[in-house]
Amino acid sequence: MTTSRTPLTARAATRAGVLFGAATTLLCTLMGATATAGTAGAAPGTTPSPSVAQAEIPAGVTAGVAVFDRQTGAFTEQVNSAGQFRSASVVKLLIALDLLWNRSPDALAAADRSRVDAMLRGSDDAAASHFWSVNGSGAIIDRMVARLGLTDTARPPSTHPGFWGYTALSARDTVKIYRHLLDSSPTAVRDYVLGNLRQSTRCATDGYDQHFGIAGSFDRPWAVKQGWSGFSSGGCTATATAAPRSADRERTAAGAVDLARPALHTTGVVGAGDRSIVAVLTLHPTGTAYGKAYSDVGRLTRSLNVPGATRPAGTWIGTWGSGVRVRAEATTAAAPLTTLPAGVEVLVRCQKRGQQVSVPPYVNDWWAYLPQYGGFMSNIYLSSPENQVPGVPVC
Known part of the structure; x- marks a missing residue:
């Protein structure tokens, strides 16, 4: 099954903005880079306690x-x-x-x-x-x-x-x-x-x-x-x-x-x-x-130092769209397991080809396996410039 995707210059401006920001995040993740922004500001009327280690507080949080x-x-x-x-x-x-x-x-x-x-x-x-x-x-x-x-x-x-x-x-x-x-x-x-x-x-x-x-x-x-x-x-x-x-x-x-x-x-x-x-x-x-x-x-x-914790394997990738379903198999005919919060990051362990999904002007037959949900979502909703996400293994 073949797939196609319209060049970035022809995409809707809103989709381009989503992809650019999320692709940047993915690139940083793949390169092992981290960016610390924002402040761990004290709530009003309180005295901040000293930092033992440097947690990464996202901007504005x-x-x-x-x-x-x-x-x-x-x-x-x-x-x-x-x-x-x-x-x-x-x-x-x-x-x-x-x-x-x-x-x-x-x-x-x-x-x-x-x-x-x-x-x-x-x-x-x-x-x-x-x-x-x-x-x-x-x-x-x-x-x-x-x-x-x-x-x-x-x-x-x-x-x-x-x-x-x-x-x-x-x-x-x-x-x-x-x-x-x-x-x-x-x-x-x-x-x-x-x-x-x-x-x-x-x-x-x-x-x-x-x-x-x-x-x-x-x-x-x-x-x-x-x-x-x-x-x-x-x-x-x-x-x-x-x-x-x-x-x-x-x-x-x-x-x-x-x-x-x-x-x-x-x-x-x-x-x-x-x-x-x-x-x-x-x-x-x-x-x-x-x-x-x-x-x-x-x-x-x-980002925290949590002794005894085991971190799951995979790559964190942003998503776009609302009402995106996670399904038991790589097809829209499979039972939906849950619906993702709009724009949430997901952990992708691997990807494989499945049913072709079309969201004009996009077409994609790659599906991502999300281990924490135990199911698949169409790669068409991943914030990646490619149908097959670079660096993520095939299932």
Whole structure:
């Protein structure tokens, strides 16, 4: 089967711009080059903590980073680790631990256990709202701050008491939460909570692809609790249109936690024996697309020194288009496995010829295998100037 592609000079200007920027990124990746841009600026009203190592913070991104090696008992990364961010769904860890304080998971009613499972695996918001309401709302945070000795964590502002995702949280406090879970909580609680986090679903219950950051940067074993807020669509389903609540566009008083910019967080444990605890909390410029933030958090996470982590083989390549499907085989007749967030970077392990796909003026019969999805996408949607991506082996 033959393929053809119109010369760059004849392509639409928008497509050319996408290809140029992404091809530059691919070239840097293939050459082993890295570019560090932006700043790990402290959240307003906080004092930056010293850097242990130099994480690569993408331009325009504000980040709080902490990586703790449980084997040595030392941090390998700390950048703005005391900076306060709105927690988004990471607070569900505290909601779950509060529920299980002095209680075995086996003592939970069947309905509550089902809610916890959904809250930790699929980041289910309805489950979190239920527990937030019945267990005292902000009092949950007050109790957990005292129990775990958290220093940067605080209940949501008084203007938004029902918004559990507006709980203030830092990277270093997130590490404390995981250290408690791993080293101090009862075995049954530890195994239950981590067991759910190890079963994190790619598609969250609200239609967002939540396997960014840790889940995309490292091979298993890992266990993750992610968070996102302020985005309009997050892949996984072609019709995901969960708009941010109006309050997500607000900022409270000067010096308070930023409630305005889109937030995307990846937290969890990585490696055999849960050797490393990783917390990456980020804010992105207003209007940032989910796919771009997803890719930026991925680049940041991949730059970190994470002892015990195994990095997957392959080449990271940008994509273009929206509603792009990953399929079980290299043909559009194969069952779709998921839908990619628009413009996200993907890890390509190999490529092979399959069904010819046409998106005028482009025609391509090469398909890329994405190991983290266990399926194929048409190369026509890869941001590469060639139908067959240079440097990527044939399957």
